[in-house]
Amino acid sequence: MARMKFLCDADRCIECNACVTACKNEHEVPWGINRRRVVTLNDGKPGERSVSMACMHCTDAPCAAVCPVNCFYTTADAVVLHSKDICIGCGYCFYACPFGAPQYPRVGNFGSRGKMDKCTYCSGGPEADFSVAEYEKYGSNRLAEGKLPLCAEMCSTKALLAGDGEMIAEIYKQRVVKRGYGSGAWGWKTAYRETVAI
């Protein structure tokens, strides 16, 4: 089985936000929730870079550790998913997450958040594959169709890479060797406790 990861090549990202739009459209993510976002660092200064960020599907995921109802699970492809039937929307996973991935719809007063929503690596949730319930709660399940996450698949500059960790690291390494520079695999050290040696 593959170890699925995301890698954003910040030297290629042009902050077009197509990954954000693709994700929202593919999964019909509600208003106010962003499973993916593009953060621009050093905006307007020399060395500016943009990084597309979503759930990194961490090794030993902190969200799963702090969850008071243990609603998280890791698939055979190392994708971190959760069950919205068990989630109570307490918000703890957002405090623990290094990448600000968990999102909550506002459903009531006093900050009563709805069930948490986050990137599923386009692989649905605990419901049966391709079921209506799965689509309504978690969005489409591209992985079960043999496709990779749409954000990376439709990235216009191929900055965002998705796939088996070793394969995308290899692609990134080749790019860095060819062009002679690279700003690194953003978030990898935090998410996977390893980075791509350049």
Add this chain to the structure above:
Amino acid sequence: MRRAVTLFSTLVLATTLLAAPGAFDAARAQNPITQDGQNPMGAKPTADSVNEEFLFKQADKITGRVSIPDRKSANLIQPQGREYRAFRESWLPWIGALGILGMIAALGGFFLWRGRILTDDTQESGKKILRFNAFERFAHWMTATCFIILSLSGLNYIFGKRLLMPVIGPEAFGTLAQWAKYSHVYLAWPFMLGVVIMIAVWVKDNIPNRIDWAWIKAGGGFIGKTHPHAERFNAGQKGVFWMVAGFGAAMGVTGLMMLFPFALLDINGMQVMQVIHALIGVAFIVGILAHIYIGTLGMKGAYDAMGSGKVDLAWARAHHDLWVEKEQAKTASGPQLTGRHPAPAE
């Protein structure tokens, strides 16, 4: 006139456009970009970039600009979640379990050693004196009911998945935890109201003074057989009052921050609020366990004060002699004393 102005501005525009290529050439000459992407300053705009290591040296988290209106999403990486996780998963369950079980063990040990603190039966006068009026009792029991539900639903955040979930299964536990969360969020309000009322009503009787010091030195009636002097509230009760006031305020403030997440605080502020809320919550439960013990099982006659509101006059004289004197002086005609005849000795 208008036509002349239009003509003039057109001429100016045309001249500018004609001169423009020259200006661009000058700029290019000033800042020529060489073949390898290096400018004369020695910088490589395509290759030189910010990187994670450098940004983490500047700040403890990496923050940028986002085009969506969600401010907190501008944090690209915040590794402080690691400390939050270590506290919540490694420290908090131990602190909570040792604190609560430790207090239960201590109270059990005290009960075995001292037993129930009794009033001498012969002292039962049968006459009653009003100790807490209906409003005071209402405030107390509203706060107490909320406290018990808030404690249990709060402890569920720490121990639920460890103790309850394996027993009742994930689905049932998920439903239960959802209702526990609702009760925690909504009962926080009457709880805060109750704490505010209790502070307002009782603060004047809870200012520490010299009598309290003497009470503490005499062991407060727990150790010896004699009852030291006490006003309406003795030093121990004052301690409970100030604990409820202080912890209640702290729980209220940190809780409000969580009821309105990110309204005033950033991610690190939210993490700190969580830690404070959890630690004080555990300490609060530990303290209230002792309060419940001494108010019910631990001391005979004490429960009546909050139950019916009326305590036996002899009990009141033994425990709160200075208060009884004051009350009786206030109402010399005796409306405080209900005219019941002495009840037969039990």
